Amino acid sequence: MKIDPIEVETDVLVIGAGAAGMYAAVEAARRGARVFLIDRSLIGRGGATVMAQMTVAAALGSEVPDHWRHHLDDTLTAGRGLCGEPLSRLLCEEAPECILEMEQWGVGWARKDGHFVQAMAPGHDRPRCVYVDFLNTGPAVSKTLRTVVNRTGGITKAGDLCVIDLVRAGGAGAAVAGAVALHLGSGGPVVISAKATVVATGGLTRLYGRNSASGNMGGDGYALALRAGARLIDMEFVQFFPIGHLAPRLVGMDPIMWDPFRYKLGGRLLNNAGEEFAHRYGTAEDGRYVLTRDVATFAILKEVEAGRGSPHGGVYLSFEHCSQAALRAAFGPVIDRLAANGIDLTRMPVEVAPIAHYHMGGVKADAGMGTEVVGLFVAGEAVGGANGANRLSGNAITEALVFGRRAGASAADHARQMRAPPLARRNARAALDLLAADRPDRDLNTAELIDRLQRTMADDVGPLRSGARLARALATIDDLTRALGDTPVGDGRAFDLQRLGWFDLRNMLLVARVVATTALSRTESRGAHRREDHPDARAEWGVNQIVGLPGGHIEVSRARSAAEMAAS
Numbered sequence: 020m021k022i023d024p025i026e027v028e029t030d031v032l033v034i035g036a037g038a039a040g041m042y043a044a045v046e047a048a049r050r051g052a053r054v055f056l057i058d059r060s061l062i063g064r065g066g067a068t069v070m071a072q073m074t075v076a077a078a079l080g081s082e083v084p085d086h087w088r089h090h091l092d093d094t095l096t097a098g099r100g101l102c103g104e105p106l107s108r109l110l111c112e113e114a115p116e117c118i119l120e121m122e123q124w125g126v127g128w129a130r131k132d133g134h135f136v137q138a139m140a141p142g143h144d145r146p147r148c149v150y151v152d153f154l155n156t157g158p159a160v161s162k163t164l165r166t167v168v169n170r171t172g173g174i175t176k177a178g179d180l181c182v183i184d185l186v187r188a189g190g191a192g193a194a195v196a197g198a199v200a201l202h203l204g205s206g207g208p209v210v211i212s213a214k215a216t217v218v219a220t221g222g223l224t225r226l227y228g229r230n231s232a233s234g235n236m237g238g239d240g241y242a243l244a245l246r247a248g249a250r251l252i253d254m255e256f257v258q259f260f261p262i263g264h265l266a267p268r269l270v271g272m273d274p275i276m277w278d279p280f281r282y283k284l285g286g287r288l289l290n291n292a293g294e295e296f297a298h299r300y301g302t303a304e305d306g307r308y309v310l311t312r313d314v315a316t317f318a319i320l321k322e323v324e325a326g327r328g329s330p331h332g333g334v335y336l337s338f339e340h341c342s343q344a345a346l347r348a349a350f351g352p353v354i355d356r357l358a359a360n361g362i363d364l365t366r367m368p369v370e371v372a373p374i375a376h377y378h379m380g381g382v383k384a385d386a387g388m389g390t391e392v393v394g395l396f397v398a399g400e401a402v403g404g405a406n407g408a409n410r411l412s413g414n415a416i417t418e419a420l421v422f423g424r425r426a427g428a429s430a431a432d433h434a435r436q437m438r439a440p441p442l443a444r445r446n447a448r449a450a451l452d453l454l455a456a457d458r459p460d461r462d463l464n465t466a467e468l469i470d471r472l473q474r475t476m477a478d479d480v481g482p483l484r485s486g487a488r489l490a491r492a493l494a495t496i497d498d499l500t501r502a503l504g505d506t507p508v509g510d511g512r513a514f515d516l517q518r519l520g521w522f523d524l525r526n527m528l529l530v531a532r533v534v535a536t537t538a539l540s541r542t543e544s545r546g547a548h549r550r551e552d553h554p555d556a557r558a559e560w561g562v563n564q565i566v567g568l569p570g571g572h573i574e575v576s577r578a579r580s581a582a583e584m585a586a587s
């Protein structure tokens with residue numbers, strides 16, 4: 020169905036309204052830019068930010084003395100030699116400022132005796148993570164930023180706008196000059212001309228069936244940036260959250276809620292013989308919470324593989340040593356919600372297993388959040404490289420705030436140097452043609468194809484990988500790509516989910532191919548990337564893999580990591 024495009028013009032276009040996008044919008048607007056902040060969902064309610072529960076890492080030193088350099092040391096250690104150090108440094112150095120600004124804006128970080136409480140989290144050398152009680156960090160961060168966005172002049176917002184492609188002001192090598200979006204409510208196209216564009220679209224966990232995030236996290240931003248000429252980095256490093264809820268059934272609560280429980284109460288990870296097992300994989304826990312996510316994921320999967328798992332295919336997490344009073348003091352109303360689900364933690368363990376949670380990889384950016392394409396900036400989880408092969412708990416919200424603020428500043432500065440947004444309608448032609456396609460006759464069950472992709476990714480590109488499995492995944496991705504074809508299905512009317520599924524799958528397949536390809540070529544195990552056929556880390560793999568899409572074909576190159584360069 021053909022609908023004439025709506026045309027919008029702005030200084031700074033921000034795509035994605037999680038913490039990164041909202042902070043970017045606020046920062047660009049207070050530097051004088053006209054900002055258009057859009058999201059495929061509702062503003063400030065669509066991505067991972069609103070779902071986050073507890074930790075936000077920053078070297079505030081309110082519990083014990085701290086310095087951002089200590090935070091940086093821990094971040095680099097967790098990244099197993101692959102962190103892009105300028106990005107990691109920016110994250111750690113500017114974290115305290117952003118956390119304090121959020122407090123001024125009214126987020127309400129938990130306090131004790133007048134100072135911020137800072138929780139100890141695995142991989143940090145001291146208590147460093149602020150939070151909002153009870154399990155309310157993400158909602159509070161989102162609400163605070165939504166309020167600031169609403170009261171900051173110069174920001175126009177629009178939800179239900181799904182960007183399907185960035186648009187360049189000419190051929191290969193030209194600047195990004197805006198985007199074309201599908202308005203979900205009408206099925207019509209929207210052409211946005213922008214002097215600067217910020218991609219803040221979050222991660223890719225929807226590629227996996229069992230994941231912790233929302234349905235909007237299919238890796239759109241990675242695909243958009245790649246097709247527009249930017250390059251991606253560290254794409255093989257998908258973080259699996261080790262203790263995602265598995266059983267008994269839990270309704271209306273978050274599958275990763277056990278992490279905050281472990282921060283506050285320790286908890287014990289047990290196999291089906293009731294034994295703690297972490298020591299078999301190099302780290303003894305003794306009731307403390309010290310296992311980093313990559314090690315814990317590996318340990319749990321290996322226990323299950325050895326036949327020592329729980330009935331639903333995970334392991335047990337027990338808080339049976341905690342009294343009802345201790346549980347209530349730590350989690351108040353959450354204990355009632357657990358009771359409504361039939362869970363009494365003083366009497367029973369729960370079953371947990373790894374779940375796709377976060378992506379360390381993303382768009383390659385400099386410390387100003389600029390990409391290799393003029394006019395294109397990135398922020399938040401869409402950025403790759405700051406966390407290397409494994410992310411520390413608490414660094415993701417921090418990265419969204421810090422990188423969002425920096426991207427907004429850089430985008431506003433870039434926009435100020437330009438006279439007019441360069442997007443001519445003809446540059447948007449290819450994307451507009453895709454949106455105008457009218458193929459109600461083509462029978463394609465996009466939901467079924469997405470399900471197949473998710474199963475393939477979980478089985479063959481999950482936490483435990485091998486050359487044979489990755490090759491099998493790539494063959495399935497080939498099949499699915501052929502089935503998808505070049506023309507969107509559906510009739511393009513209002514809320515045409517079949518059509519939206521086509522556009523989602525187009526991005527998901529490209530991103531899945533990049534993850535599987537880079538995982539296949541990295542013939543070692545490091546951080547979140549575990550190869551059963553190459554179980555050890557290898558010195559020659561102290562390099563980052565960088566992916567471009569010249570001529571529509573994936574091209575992988577290697578860059579020496581900062582750590583390797585420092586050693587030579």
Ligand SMILES: Cc1cc2nc3c(=O)[nH]c(=O)nc-3n(C[C@H](O)[C@H](O)[C@H](O)COP(=O)(O)OP(=O)(O)OC[C@H]3O[C@@H](n4cnc5c(N)ncnc54)[C@H](O)[C@@H]3O)c2cc1C
Pocket residue numbers: 034035036037038039040057058059060063064065066067068069070071072073074075076156157180181182183219220221222231232233235236239240273275376377398399400401412413414415416417419
């Ligand atoms: C359940 C859960 C708990 C977590 N807990 C913690 C924690 O305690 N501490 C921590 O540090 N981190 C945590 N994380 C990770 C952290 O929340 C995220 O990494 C971070 O919030 C990402 O912020 P963001 O702004 O980059 O992206 P998001 O908040 O994910 O926002 C991205 C936005 O982009 C929009 N979007 C996507 N594609 C398009 C498109 N094509 N067009 C338009 N809009 C688009 C989405 O709708 C979404 O609103 C958690 C994540 C989850 C899922």
